[in-house]
Amino acid sequence: MLLQVRQLTKSFDDKTILRGVDLDLAEGQLKVIMGPSGCGKSTLLRCLNRLIEPSSGQVIFRGKDVLQPGTDVRALRQQIGFVFQQFALYRHLSALHNVTLALRKLRGMSVREAHAKAMHELGRMNMAEHADQYPAQLSGGQKQRVAIARALAMDPAVLFFDEPTSALDPLMSREVVSVIKQLQLDNVTMLCVTHDPFLAKSIADRVMFLDEGVVRAEGTVAEIFGAHADPRIRDFFAHEHSAA
Amino acid sequence: MTGWLSFFQDVFEYWPQILGGLGNTLLLFAIVTVTGLIGGILVFYQALSPNRHVRRITEGYISFFIGTPLIVLLFLMYYGLPQTGIHLSPLAVAVIGFTMNVAAYNARYLMSAYNGIDASELEAARAQGFSTLQVFRLVTLPQTLRLAMPGLTNQVILNLKDSSIVFLIQYTEFFAQMQELAARNFQYFKVYLLTGLVYLLLVSLVVLAARWLERRVLPAACRT
Numbered sequence: 408m409l410l411q412v413r414q415l416t417k418s419f420d421d422k423t424i425l426r427g428v429d430l431d432l433a434e435g436q437l438k439v440i441m442g443p444s445g446c447g448k449s450t451l452l453r454c455l456n457r458l459i460e461p462s463s464g465q466v467i468f469r470g471k472d473v474l475q476p477g478t479d480v481r482a483l484r485q486q487i488g489f490v491f492q493q494f495a496l497y498r499h500l501s502a503l504h505n506v507t508l509a510l511r512k513l514r515g516m517s518v519r520e521a522h523a524k525a526m527h528e529l530g531r532m533n534m535a536e537h538a539d540q541y542p543a544q545l546s547g548g549q550k551q552r553v554a555i556a557r558a559l560a561m562d563p564a565v566l567f568f569d570e571p572t573s574a575l576d577p578l579m580s581r582e583v584v585s586v587i588k589q590l591q592l593d594n595v596t597m598l599c600v601t602h603d604p605f606l607a608k609s610i611a612d613r614v615m616f617l618d619e620g621v622v623r624a625e626g627t628v629a630e631i632f633g634a635h636a637d638p639r640i641r642d643f644f645a646h647e648h649s650a651a
Numbered sequence: 652m653t654g655w656l657s658f659f660q661d662v663f664e665y666w667p668q669i670l671g672g673l674g675n676t677l678l679l680f681a682i683v684t685v686t687g688l689i690g691g692i693l694v695f696y697q698a699l700s701p702n703r704h705v706r707r708i709t710e711g712y713i714s715f716f717i718g719t720p721l722i723v724l725l726f727l728m729y730y731g732l733p734q735t736g737i738h739l740s741p742l743a744v745a746v747i748g749f750t751m752n753v754a755a756y757n758a759r760y761l762m763s764a765y766n767g768i769d770a771s772e773l774e775a776a777r778a779q780g781f782s783t784l785q786v787f788r789l790v791t792l793p794q795t796l797r798l799a800m801p802g803l804t805n806q807v808i809l810n811l812k813d814s815s816i817v818f819l820i821q822y823t824e825f826f827a828q829m830q831e832l833a834a835r836n837f838q839y840f841k842v843y844l845l846t847g848l849v850y851l852l853l854v855s856l857v858v859l860a861a862r863w864l865e866r867r868v869l870p871a872a873c874r875t
């Protein structure tokens with residue numbers, strides 16, 4: 408198991424957001440996390456690479472509890488590619504340099520090596536011909552593909568996505584979905600938060616439903632999307648479908 | 652037009668001193684432009700500290716130096732400090748005084764530019780595994796420097812013009828030498844007209860250099 412989360416909790420001041428979340432992610436698996444707005448999905452992802460400090464619990468990544476004191480947090484983060492809803496490309500850098508920055512400054516690659524690696528990853532995302540463009544010159548779907556290339560370039564053990572398609576129109580969203588499907592064929596391990604039923608159905612091996620800070624249900628796409636026994640889950644999907 | 656010929660003869664005779672003064676003006680200008688920018692960046696970095704006390708002290712520093720006339724600071728150091736046994740040369744006082752003052756202004760410009768940058772990019776950089784200092788150096792600073800460019804270049808122009816006050820602490824820069832010339836030939840109008848024109852010329856050069864730099868540093872995509 409690549410990642411095992413046990414009884415993870417997170418409170419902000421007196422507000423408890425996560426109340427004991429358990430999660431397993433195997434190598435090569437793609438798990439989707441769904442759930443109502445504000446239920447703590449983004450918080451959960453950020454707790455796993457300690458962008459947010461969890462309050463308690465265990466996050467066992469490659470056999471080690473990374474919440475233990477003495478953990479090299481920066482080394483941990485370098486093994487986890489993070490893709491954001493708003494792309495978060497460095498706007499002062501071209502697509503190419505967005506990808507090379509960490510290779511040069513964190514991996515210590517030469518300009519030439521980093522360039523070659525970045526062009527390879529941009530090529531995988533069908534973005535090679537846009538390498539010299541700045542984020543402001545790219546469409547949303549193109550930006551997200553550059554962001555994925557940036558994450559992949561570090562050869563991460565796992566990719567986290569936080570609603571990768573929700574800032575995109577349906578057409579651009581499809582571009583990103585097909586890219587994620589491609590990664591799935593390449594056996595990339597992924598954890599993907601989304602509201603987008605199309606994305607979830609297209610890609611998920613397993614779906615986890617988070618609600619009020621706990622895992623309310625987990626199962627295959629068919630189990631979660633079908634007529635689920637839990638009325639809250641049925642309501643959620645009825646609502647999402649009408650919204651989408 | 653009478654008098655201009657003899658005036659230029661005076662200028663010519665006094666030329667070595669004028670040139671020396673101009674050299675001192677440019678020396679001070681060059682030093683404080685660099686130290687003021689570096690100082691401004693350091694103060695700005697402190698202003699982003701996660702430590703509340705550090706932030707408050709930094710705010711205090713900026714408010715103090717923006718709120719205090721520079722000339723008072725220069726007099727305090729040049730005429731006041733010797734009473735405590737500390738003697739500094741006019742150049743040292745000028746460099747220290749200007750650097751502290753200019754750093755405060757530059758930090759202010761950088762801090763307001765910081766409001767224009769996207770927090771999600773900083774989070775992305777942290778998520779990639781960059782250290783706090785790397786995030787600052789690789790993402791925050793390049794972006795804030797670009798956004799603050801108009802304020803920062805304006806400050807460079809002020810550095811040049813404001814350097815003329817340091818004659819008051821016996822630093823013999825250009826303006827001091829021109830006053831000396833006027834005291835000799837009593838041609839106040841012509842001397843100060845020429846003085847003004849020379850400053851105008853220098854400022855124009857700085858403006859041209861700044862425009863060039865802005866064009867170089869701000870790629871088309873970032874000019875929003």
Ligand SMILES: Nc1ncnc2c1ncn2[C@@H]1O[C@H](COP(=O)(O)OP(=O)(O)OP(=O)(O)O)[C@@H](O)[C@H]1O
Nearest residue numbers: 419420422424442443444445446447448449450451
């Ligand atoms: N730094 C913070 N301080 C205090 N409260 C926070 C903080 N970050 C998030 N929260 C709160 O935690 C709750 C969960 O937020 P989170 O962003 O994880 O939800 P989410 O499931 O990702 O929602 P969405 O689907 O809208 O993205 C929200 O109520 C939010 O207001």
Ligand SMILES: [Mg+2]
Nearest residue numbers: 448449450569
């Ligand atoms: Mg969220």
